[in-house]
Amino acid sequence: xxxxxxxxxxxxxxxxxxxxxxxxxxxxxxxxxxxxxxxxxxxxxxxxxxxxxxxxxxxxxxxxxxxxxxxxxxxxxxxxxxxxxxxxxxxxxxxxxxxxxxxxxxxxxxxxxxxxxx
Amino acid sequence: xxxxxxxxxxxxxxxxxxxxxxxxxxxxxxxxxxxxxxxxxxxxxxxxxxxxxxxxxxxxxxxxxxxxxxxxxxxxxxxxxxxxxxxxxxxxxxxxxxxxxxxxxxxxxxxxxxxxxxxxxxxxxxxxxxxxxxxxxxxxxxxxxxxxxxxxxxxxxxxxxxxxxxxxxxxxxxxxxxxxxxxxxxxxxxxxxxxxxxxxxxxxxxxxxxxxxxxxxxxxxxxxxxxxxxxxxxxxxxxxxxxxxxxxxxxxxxxxxxxxxxxxxxx
Numbered sequence: 001x002x003x004x005x006x007x008x009x010x011x012x013x014x015x016x017x018x019x020x021x022x023x024x025x026x027x028x029x030x031x032x033x034x035x036x037x038x039x040x041x042x043x044x045x046x047x048x049x050x051x052x053x054x055x056x057x058x059x060x061x062x063x064x065x066x067x068x069x070x071x072x073x074x075x076x077x078x079x080x081x082x083x084x085x086x087x088x089x090x091x092x093x094x095x096x097x098x099x100x101x102x103x104x105x106x107x108x109x110x111x112x113x114x115x116x117x118x
Numbered sequence: 119x120x121x122x123x124x125x126x127x128x129x130x131x132x133x134x135x136x137x138x139x140x141x142x143x144x145x146x147x148x149x150x151x152x153x154x155x156x157x158x159x160x161x162x163x164x165x166x167x168x169x170x171x172x173x174x175x176x177x178x179x180x181x182x183x184x185x186x187x188x189x190x191x192x193x194x195x196x197x198x199x200x201x202x203x204x205x206x207x208x209x210x211x212x213x214x215x216x217x218x219x220x221x222x223x224x225x226x227x228x229x230x231x232x233x234x235x236x237x238x239x240x241x242x243x244x245x246x247x248x249x250x251x252x253x254x255x256x257x258x259x260x261x262x263x264x265x266x267x268x269x270x271x272x273x274x275x276x277x278x279x280x281x282x283x284x285x286x287x288x289x290x291x292x293x294x295x296x297x298x299x300x301x302x303x304x305x306x307x308x309x310x311x312x313x314x315x316x317x318x319x320x321x322x323x324x325x326x327x328x329x330x331x332x333x334x335x336x337x338x339x340x341x342x343x344x345x346x347x348x349x350x351x352x353x354x355x356x357x358x359x360x361x362x363x364x365x366x367x368x369x370x371x372x373x374x375x376x377x378x379x380x381x382x383x384x385x
Contacts, residue, residue, distance in 0.1 A: 020150045020354075021361070023220045024213065033210040037203060044199050047383035061379035068375045076213040077368045078361075083151075086158045093165035101173050108177050 022081035032075045039068050138356045150358045157362040161369050164332075168373050171325050175380060178317060188311065189318035190384040191269035192257050194248060198382035201244050202374065208237025209371045212340075216364045219357035224350055227360070231344040234367065238337040245330055252319070259323050263316030268309060322381055329377060332370045339363045 043064040045051070053060060074080040079087045136146060143149035179186050215230030251257075256264040343363050346352065352360055 020147050020357075021220065023217055026214070026217075029210060029213055029217070033206065036206045036209075040199065040202050040206065043379055043383065044195065047195070047379070047385055049385065052385065057385055058380075061383055062376075065376050065379055069372050072209060072368050072372055072375070076209055076371075077365055078216075082154075086154065089155075089158050089162060093162040093169070097165065097169040097172070100169065101176055104173055105176060105180060108181065112181060 021078060024075060024078065024081070028075060032071050036068055036071060039064050136355060138351065146355045150361075153358045153362055154365075157365050161365060164369055168325075168328070171321075171328065172376070172380075175321055175325070178321065182312070182314070182317065184312045185315055185318050186384050188269065189315045190381065191271075192252070192255075192265070193322070193382050194251075195382050197244050197248055198378050201241050202378045204237050204240045204244070205371045205374050208234045208241070209368055211237065212364045212367045216357070216361050219347070219352040219360040220354060222353040224347065224352070227347045227352065228344065231340055231347060235337055235340050235344065238333055238340070241333055242330065242337075245326065257319055258316070259320040260316040263319055265315075268311070325377055325381070329370070329373055332373070336363070336367045336370050339366060 043061055046060055046064070047057070073087075073090065079090065135141075139146055139149055143152065211230045211233040215227050215234065218224075218227035218230055255266050256262075258264075340363055343360055346359065
């Protein structure tokens with residue numbers, strides 16, 4: 001019916017928001033890379049014996065890893081610019097993993113005392 | 119027969135159909151979204167695959183923290199950190215490659231993919247050096263754990279780092295004598311060795327080994343994409359395979375981002 005709609009689509013999507021995804025700019029890619037390197041150095045530095053936060057050590061390391069993982073997923077994997085449905089899909093994995101881990105650890109710690117007092 | 123197509127064909131001379139548009143899709147955009155959805159679902163199953171191993175890790179570490187604190191000192195933190203940086207860099211070149219494919223920059227795409235492959239090879243090379251060293255020193259899984267030497271000393275004065283516990287109070291489950299030490303070891307060098315230290319290396323080899331297989335699979339896929347990009351298959355209307363392989367490569371990076379602190383940086 002409409003004759004101009006196809007004409008508009010005929011241009012290949014070379015601009016930043018084509019119909020087939022966002023083209024991430026070099027500045028964003030390099031900035032994310034720089035932050036990832038920085039966080040890697042921080043996580044190594046936080047693991048030296050001088051910096052001891054006792055039982056918090058593992059949580060600090062996991063927190064830094066999660067920030068790094070989020071940066072990779074949001075920018076390198078385009079989740080920030082894509083259809084949010086992909087992000088929703090992706091988040092189900094750690095969510096169900098957390099359920100598995102949480103229940104298994106609860107179960108294991110529930111009877112661990114019975115084993116180790118013997 | 120076929121639904122009314124709304125897609126607009128590219129330049130004349132290519133027939134009535136873009137070269138890489140499968141016949142069951144109406145538009146390149148539809149084909150791209152379908153492929154991408156499939157890739158994301160696959161990545162979710164990959165996380166659940168590794169999730170089982172992370173669960174294994176969590177159970178054993180929560181029950182036997184002393185094994186992990188003792189055994190992780192056998193690992194080389196520096197090599198682990200270098201490998202982390204290598205993988206992050208290869209993730210950058212991969213993400214840049216997707217950008218090049220989207221913009222139709224063929225030469226730069228080939229360069230980015232080659233650099234990503236080089237990163238993967240570097241990672242595997244360092245992993246090989248680490249594995250070989252573990253093999254030579256008898257640092258293997260479960261009952262094959264027969265170390266020739268104790269691990270490098272932890273921190274200067276480890277016991278003092280835990281103010282709550284006296285230095286001599288090791289948790290139950292520790293043997294008093296290090297079984298595998300050479301008899302010539304001086305008493306000052308002796309340190310209680312936890313039982314079942316091989317458990318750590320079972321986990322280490324299983325997790326890094328499965329991850330290494332993923333690196334190999336990712337490099338194979340990147341090699342395929344590299345050949346196709348040399349042939350000039352990719353451009354603004356068709357870059358799906360580069361994008362999907364990129365997502366897979368980033369996932370391999372994500373898993374390592376967690377493996378590195380969990381295995382190398384325990385304290």
